[in-house]
Amino acid sequence: MEKRLLLISNSTNYRDDYLAHAKTYIKSFLGDKARQVLFVPYASVAMTYDEYFNKVNNVFMDLQYEVKSIHDAKNKSSAVENAEAIVVGGGNTFHLTHMLHENNIIKPIRKKVETGTPYLGWSAGSNVACPTLMTTNDMPVIQPKSFETLNLVPFQINPHYTDTPIPNYKGETREERIKEFMVLNPNYKVVGLKEGTMLLIENGKVTLLGNKTVKIFQYKKPSLEYDKAATLDFLLS
Numbered sequence: 001m002e003k004r005l006l007l008i009s010n011s012t013n014y015r016d017d018y019l020a021h022a023k024t025y026i027k028s029f030l031g032d033k034a035r036q037v038l039f040v041p042y043a044s045v046a047m048t049y050d051e052y053f054n055k056v057n058n059v060f061m062d063l064q065y066e067v068k069s070i071h072d073a074k075n076k077s078s079a080v081e082n083a084e085a086i087v088v089g090g091g092n093t094f095h096l097t098h099m100l101h102e103n104n105i106i107k108p109i110r111k112k113v114e115t116g117t118p119y120l121g122w123s124a125g126s127n128v129a130c131p132t133l134m135t136t137n138d139m140p141v142i143q144p145k146s147f148e149t150l151n152l153v154p155f156q157i158n159p160h161y162t163d164t165p166i167p168n169y170k171g172e173t174r175e176e177r178i179k180e181f182m183v184l185n186p187n188y189k190v191v192g193l194k195e196g197t198m199l200l201i202e203n204g205k206v207t208l209l210g211n212k213t214v215k216i217f218q219y220k221k222p223s224l225e226y227d228k229a230a231t232l233d234f235l236l237s
Contacts, residue, residue, distance in 0.1 A: 002116070002202060003114060003119070003201060004113075004116065004119070005120070005129060005199070006029040006118070006119075007121055007122075007126035007198055008123070009122070009123065009126065009159045009194060009195055009196065010123055010196070011123060018055060019122070022198065023059065025200070029118065029120065030065065030118060033084070036067070037060060037083070037087045038069075038087065039056055039057075039067050039087045040086065041053055042091075042100065043089055043093065044089070045141060047091075049071040053072075067087075076103045076104070076105050077104065080109055083112060085118040086109060087121070088120070088124075089121075089123075090121075090124045090159075091123070093127045093136035094139075097144040097147070097149055098144040100150075106148070110151060122198075126193065127149070127157055129153055130149055130152075130153060131154065134181060135156040135157060136158075137159070153201060154188075154189075154235075155188060155190065156181075156190045156191065157191045157199075158178055159193050160194075160195055161174055161193055162174060163175055163192075175192075175217075175223065178217050182218075183219075186220075189235055190218075191214060191215075191217075191235065192215035192216070193214060194214065194215070196210045196211050196212055201236070204233070208232060210228075216232075
C-alpha cells in the first residue's frame, strides 16, 4: 500500500490558536476512516505528557476524533499495531528520538505506515519522519541511542525554515547550516519547510499545502523555491 503522510512545519502561526492553520488539512487527511488516533507526546520536555495530550486532544475532539496517548499504553508496540492513525507532536527532536528508541517503536511505526496507516506530524514530528534527526533546529538536551529516525520519506525536513534576515545578527543563517549538512550528507535532499506550510504525501505524490513557498536544497545545486503549483514528486526518488 502507498504511504500517506501529512508533515506540518509548525503547530501555531502568529496570533492563531494551536494547530488552527492546519485543522482543515488534518480533517481532510484523516477523513472518516480513522476515528481514533494514537498520539505520541515524546517531544515534550517541559510540559508533562498528560498536559500535552490534553492540549492536542482539545483540537482533535473538535475535529471529532478520539485520541489515545502512547504514554498511557502498557504495551507500546501493541498500541502502534492497533492504531488507526499515528500523530506525532512537536517539541524537542532529540528527546522524541530518544524515547522512540527507548520504547522500541521505530520499527513498529515504520511497518504500520508502510502498510497504509496515516502518519501526521508537526515540527519534531515531521522531522522524525525523515531518515535522521540531523536537520532539526533543536538543542541536543539528551543523547539518543542513534540519530536514526522513522525513515518514512527519503528526504530531510528542516521545520520552521526561514531565510528572513535578522537585523544585527552575524551568526550562521539556516541556509548555511543546511549546506553544511549537505557537504557531509550529499545524498539527501533537504526541504526547508516554512511556517504555515506542510507536505502531503499520498498516491506516490508530494503536494505543498499552505500559504508560502518551500525551499529545497540539493548538493552542489542551487537552492530553489517552489510554490503550490510545482511538482515535488522528485523528493521521493
